[in-house]
Amino acid sequence: MASQVLLMLGLAAVGQAAKGVKNNDPVCRGSETAPEQLHFNYAGDRGMTVSWNTASKLQSPAVRYGRGSQLDKIAYSDVSVTYPTSTTYSNHVFIDGLEPDTEYTFSVLCAEENDHYRFKTSLPAGNPRPYTFAYIADLGTMGSLGLSDYGQSDALSPGEITTMQSLRDFKDEFEFMWHNGDLAYADDWLKEEQDGFLPNTTIEGGAAVYEAILNAFYNEMAGNVTMERPYMVGPGNHEANCDDGGSGDYTESICVQGQTNFTGFRNHFRMPSAQSGGLENFWYSWDYGLVHYIQINTETDFLGAPDLPGGSADENAGPFAPNGTQIEWLRKDLASVDRKKTPWIIVAGHRPWYVDDAQCDTCQAAFEPLFLEYGVDIALFGHKHFYERLSAIANNNPDPRGLDNPSAPWYIVNGAAGHYEGLSSYDTPVANYTVKAIDTVYGWSRFTVHNCTHISQDFIASGNGSVIDSATLYKKHDGCKF
Numbered sequence: 001m002a003s004q005v006l007l008m009l010g011l012a013a014v015g016q017a018a019k020g021v022k023n024n025d026p027v028c029r030g031s032e033t034a035p036e037q038l039h040f041n042y043a044g045d046r047g048m049t050v051s052w053n054t055a056s057k058l059q060s061p062a063v064r065y066g067r068g069s070q071l072d073k074i075a076y077s078d079v080s081v082t083y084p085t086s087t088t089y090s091n092h093v094f095i096d097g098l099e100p101d102t103e104y105t106f107s108v109l110c111a112e113e114n115d116h117y118r119f120k121t122s123l124p125a126g127n128p129r130p131y132t133f134a135y136i137a138d139l140g141t142m143g144s145l146g147l148s149d150y151g152q153s154d155a156l157s158p159g160e161i162t163t164m165q166s167l168r169d170f171k172d173e174f175e176f177m178w179h180n181g182d183l184a185y186a187d188d189w190l191k192e193e194q195d196g197f198l199p200n201t202t203i204e205g206g207a208a209v210y211e212a213i214l215n216a217f218y219n220e221m222a223g224n225v226t227m228e229r230p231y232m233v234g235p236g237n238h239e240a241n242c243d244d245g246g247s248g249d250y251t252e253s254i255c256v257q258g259q260t261n262f263t264g265f266r267n268h269f270r271m272p273s274a275q276s277g278g279l280e281n282f283w284y285s286w287d288y289g290l291v292h293y294i295q296i297n298t299e300t301d302f303l304g305a306p307d308l309p310g311g312s313a314d315e316n317a318g319p320f321a322p323n324g325t326q327i328e329w330l331r332k333d334l335a336s337v338d339r340k341k342t343p344w345i346i347v348a349g350h351r352p353w354y355v356d357d358a359q360c361d362t363c364q365a366a367f368e369p370l371f372l373e374y375g376v377d378i379a380l381f382g383h384k385h386f387y388e389r390l391s392a393i394a395n396n397n398p399d400p401r402g403l404d405n406p407s408a409p410w411y412i413v414n415g416a417a418g419h420y421e422g423l424s425s426y427d428t429p430v431a432n433y434t435v436k437a438i439d440t441v442y443g444w445s446r447f448t449v450h451n452c453t454h455i456s457q458d459f460i461a462s463g464n465g466s467v468i469d470s471a472t473l474y475k476k477h478d479g480c481k482f
């Protein structure tokens, strides 16, 4: 049944008669084991992790794969995990020993006979080939459980192209997606009921609504793009607990086991922390061509982190490692970057400290000194439901050279992808480091890594695909050979 859902959503089955992965295997039991919510992500220079969900546990999740249409290899795992309140199991299979920058065809256990998909492996560090990636933050479920064309502020126009659909339409232009926190907005279920957008349930019944929103999001993402492009993710506050820190008379104390402390997020993904010395999906890094990418966690695990118990955001979440672990990892990771191979460093964290709205000062205190010490080139944020292109900034001051070989990181905030809560407004007058602010349009960022010295960012309006802001950073990297 789940595969049928994916088919209806635009499933890209490829190949003709090649066999699936043991889809006749006796362990396959119809809708109980049918794959849904399919996605995959880079896992080291020669690895890929393929993930999908099933209604029942799989004893041995498996992926058959191969070059071209030959599915002549198979990878297994024993990772089929769930949590209280979940209606599914998350299955994860790590495939290693792949050829870099190479397209593979694959199928997953119990898929329909011809449900074959494709992924392309990572571009090796130092490879100067230009490429594009898609950057989003704050993207929620679309339709009757989330952002729709009725009954809420900043509702979509009837037939309006959503950010998910825009990513689908542009997918041939980019090589991977990076979702920097706040996925699905399942924790808006209580607010949606209080607003009369969804029918009222009980607190216990709310857990089922939460899971329905999560499942809808991951299936929508699969139907549009995550079955076809690698999907890298990081943590945001909406992953923390069941009700966004509380709503009205309710606090996060109503959250039942399974809907606290980033549980769904931890189950659903296997980001490449094992390959980069990081921690789960919270902090990790990977190389791709001329760029070293770093995901940081602005929610927990540093001094004054907002989602910690008693923190400013009251999410009662984390920490996930001993004091200092994340910051020490970040220092080591930054120090180990071979700038001759990957001259660019791009970091993404969910909560911004430079933005024309409430800022995360504790995040700035924790992370900015390292960004400056190690020459981070670009810092990406979300959380605020608008778009702001800022200057290159150091210690609250715009770099006098702007984007013309600045010594400070270039900051961009884009949390305008769209979800039930709609858009928000930036504060005016804007700060002296704000170059462009847009709070009326849903959209995503398209980054193009041209070469060793130039990276461009375009803000794409999801509704019509137009570029409504664009800028290019020039950096004269030492040792740049390309």
Ligand SMILES: [Fe+2]
Binding pocket: 138, 181, 182, 236, 237, 238, 350, 382, 383, 384
């Ligand atoms: Fe957020």
